[in-house]
Amino acid sequence: MQRPDTNSPAPSCRVSAASGALLATLSGPWLITSPAPAPDASPAALLRALEATPRPARLAFESSGVTGWDSSLLSALRAVLAKAAATGVQADLSGLPEGVAALLDLAAKVPERKGAARHSVSEPFLERVGGLALSVRDGFEGLTEFLGDVTLACLNLARGRAVFQRSELLSLIKQSGLDALPIVSLISLLVGLILAFVGAIQLRQFGAQIYVSTIVGIAMVRVMGAIMTGIIMAGRTGAAFAAELGTMQVNEEIDALRTFGFSPTEFLVLPRMLALVLMMPLLCVYADLMGVLGGFIVGVVMLDINPMQYLTTTWQSVPLVNFWIGLTHSTVFGVLIALAGCYRGMRCGRSALAVGQATTSAVVTSIMSIIIATAVLTVLCEILGF
Amino acid sequence: MQADAGTTEPRIQVSNLTVAYGDFVIMRDLNFTVKQGDIFIIMGGSGCGKSTLLRVLVGLKEPAQGTVTYRQGSLWDVDDEKRSAILRRTGVLFQSGALFSSMTLAENISLPLQQYTSLPAKDIRELASLKLALVGLSGFEDFYPSEISGGMCKRAGLARAMALDPDILFFDEPSAGLDPVSAHLLDELILELRDSLKATFVVVTHELASIFDIGSNSVYLDVETRTMTASGNPTTLLETTTDPLLRRFLTRGKE
Numbered sequence: 031m032q033r034p035d036t037n038s039p040a041p042s043c044r045v046s047a048a049s050g051a052l053l054a055t056l057s058g059p060w061l062i063t064s065p066a067p068a069p070d071a072s073p074a075a076l077l078r079a080l081e082a083t084p085r086p087a088r089l090a091f092e093s094s095g096v097t098g099w100d101s102s103l104l105s106a107l108r109a110v111l112a113k114a115a116a117t118g119v120q121a122d123l124s125g126l127p128e129g130v131a132a133l134l135d136l137a138a139k140v141p142e143r144k145g146a147a148r149h150s151v152s153e154p155f156l157e158r159v160g161g162l163a164l165s166v167r168d169g170f171e172g173l174t175e176f177l178g179d180v181t182l183a184c185l186n187l188a189r190g191r192a193v194f195q196r197s198e199l200l201s202l203i204k205q206s207g208l209d210a211l212p213i214v215s216l217i218s219l220l221v222g223l224i225l226a227f228v229g230a231i232q233l234r235q236f237g238a239q240i241y242v243s244t245i246v247g248i249a250m251v252r253v254m255g256a257i258m259t260g261i262i263m264a265g266r267t268g269a270a271f272a273a274e275l276g277t278m279q280v281n282e283e284i285d286a287l288r289t290f291g292f293s294p295t296e297f298l299v300l301p302r303m304l305a306l307v308l309m310m311p312l313l314c315v316y317a318d319l320m321g322v323l324g325g326f327i328v329g330v331v332m333l334d335i336n337p338m339q340y341l342t343t344t345w346q347s348v349p350l351v352n353f354w355i356g357l358t359h360s361t362v363f364g365v366l367i368a369l370a371g372c373y374r375g376m377r378c379g380r381s382a383l384a385v386g387q388a389t390t391s392a393v394v395t396s397i398m399s400i401i402i403a404t405a406v407l408t409v410l411c412e413i414l415g416f
Numbered sequence: 417m418q419a420d421a422g423t424t425e426p427r428i429q430v431s432n433l434t435v436a437y438g439d440f441v442i443m444r445d446l447n448f449t450v451k452q453g454d455i456f457i458i459m460g461g462s463g464c465g466k467s468t469l470l471r472v473l474v475g476l477k478e479p480a481q482g483t484v485t486y487r488q489g490s491l492w493d494v495d496d497e498k499r500s501a502i503l504r505r506t507g508v509l510f511q512s513g514a515l516f517s518s519m520t521l522a523e524n525i526s527l528p529l530q531q532y533t534s535l536p537a538k539d540i541r542e543l544a545s546l547k548l549a550l551v552g553l554s555g556f557e558d559f560y561p562s563e564i565s566g567g568m569c570k571r572a573g574l575a576r577a578m579a580l581d582p583d584i585l586f587f588d589e590p591s592a593g594l595d596p597v598s599a600h601l602l603d604e605l606i607l608e609l610r611d612s613l614k615a616t617f618v619v620v621t622h623e624l625a626s627i628f629d630i631g632s633n634s635v636y637l638d639v640e641t642r643t644m645t646a647s648g649n650p651t652t653l654l655e656t657t658t659d660p661l662l663r664r665f666l667t668r669g670k671e
């Protein structure tokens with residue numbers, strides 16, 4: 031959008047008709063940086079004049095008043111000439127500034143390739159529904175194929191035949207485990223603090239402050255620790271997996287692996303999955319502890335609970351089964367995050383845009399599947415009576 | 417520096433090949449034979465499907481129709497294990513080099529050696545140095561791909577493609593993005609390797625200088641008719657062909 035600039039003069043294109051011929055008088059600076067011409071002196075007026083009845087026979091140009099020109103003049107003239115050709119008006123380019131006619135010829139030299147331009151046709155509703163259904167089926171096929179590959183790779187791993195680099199596994203374990211500790215500490219501590227704080231306000235009314243330790247303990251250990259680490263890891267590591275594999279796809283590195291006879295699923299997906307499945311439960315236990323510490327701080331500082339008493343109540347009132355439930359959750363989340371990140375990365379297109387999309391959808395898919403898995407696991411625990 | 421024609425033993429036979437992305441046919445009815453010792457050029461304008469054809473030849477993409485037959489069997493009619501055994505005798509240099517960006521140059525070259533040989537680490541490292549020296553990159557063993565120039569990436573990619581001493585080497589536009597001198601040196605390197613390693617080369621390119629310098633045989637893919645319109649020694653083609661499109665291609669549009 032050109033901002034009107036009152037200081038600099040605007041270009042103009044005035045049309046005059048004489049004995050069936052049009053004369054377009056161009057003047058002023060025809061530059062990309064110039065302000066837009068006034069409506070009655072713009073190329074649009076010339077386009078209208080070309081369509082007028084009776085049809086003018088010829089179109090000539092006069093350009094001695096043009097103080098400068100660049101591609102903005104060319105593009106305006108190109109539209110005018112196209113209209114002139116369409117309406118059958120003879121255009122005489124001799125009055126244009128030197129070089130303009132040559133450039134216009136150059137632009138017209140290679141005819142537009144038929145069928146090359148993409149036209150956005152509005153498809154009928156049924157066709158769109160059908161297209162959507164087909165793409166869902168394709169996506170489903172892709173997913174089952176990927177899951178099949180991963181299963182085969184896991185079987186090969188169990189038989190000790192999977193081909194991947196042990197050194198890469200170690201560095202992945204460090205990246206997804208050790209390097210995540212600061213953020214996991216911070217978030218879990220805060221979640222523990224918040225849980226305790228909200229609980230304390232209510233429980234203080236009944237003089238039942240001590241139960242803050244129970245609330246925080248059960249909530250963190252049973253599910254919050256796992257969910258918080260899951261969401262952190264989805265944003266941190268799942269996104270990283272998708273971006274890494276997507277970039278390797280763009281860079282033809284995955285093709286190169288295939289030509290050496292390596293299975294990309296074994297070589298790239300398997301170590302990432304192993305690293306996350308090993309690290310998620312550990313991070314979860316760590317998050318549980320940090321959360322309890324958060325509750326402890328609120329309990330001791332705000333509610334004046336005796337520190338020893340807080341800890342013993344937590345220990346006694348949180349059944350051990352909650353701990354195992356939390357670990358199960360985190361292991362499942364680890365698998366889901368690794369699968370989502372790697373799946374999106376492996377199916378990434380060959381452009382920077384595609385890598386961005388792969389990363390975004392890896393995070394969205396991971397978080398969605400974490401929530402769904404939590405619901406399923408909760409119902410299962412309910413049925414099994416835990 | 418005219419390359420001499422290869423011997424007569426066929427290495428790759430392509431018959432009735434059609435390659436497509438879904439329903440969109442890129443090329444159809446391709447028939448040609450790559451012989452032992454050939455430097456076989458796949459030429460054609462940008463976007464005509466050269467890279468796609470190469471992907472079919474090296475087993476990365478399944479053809480819509482037709483066969484690609486190596487000495488050991490037809491690539492798409494054998495099981496996966498046999499196919500990877502066939503392909504292990506080939507090396508590919510991708511258009512961008514496609515070096516593994518998380519590994520140093522030496523590690524890049526060592527990777528296939530670690531997998532397919534039982535050599536001790538020290539020997540593998542020495543082999544990797546040797547391959548790098550062959551392509552003029554000795555001393556760069558511990559550099560990462562992001563720390564070297566595009567031309568060097570190409571040469572390192574070539575070193576990696578040669579890691580397992582393949583019988584057939586595939587190049588996708590080896591000289592694209594190189595200055596004329598480096599491009600010429602790469603051509604010389606290809607000729608030397610052909611003569612010393614007794615390898616066969618399949619080179620995708622549209623660089624006329626390379627085509628005439630190194631090509632002993634070629635196919636021309638035409639983007640309009642979506643098939644091959646000529647094949648043979650490029651120099652002979654230039655002298656004999658009457659096909660206006662091919663003439664334009666081979667003379668840079670001057671005729």
Ligand SMILES: Nc1ncnc2c1ncn2[C@@H]1O[C@H](COP(=O)(O)OP(=O)(O)O)[C@@H](O)[C@H]1O
Nearest residue numbers: 437440442460461462463464465466467468469
């Ligand atoms: N993944 C893809 N899906 C659909 N069409 C593709 C894909 N990749 C390439 N193409 C199309 O295939 C044609 C040939 O591409 P390519 O083999 O890269 O050409 P070249 O290497 O000869 O320049 C192009 O027209 C391109 O639009």
Ligand SMILES: [Mg+2]
Nearest residue numbers: 466467511589
């Ligand atoms: Mg290409």
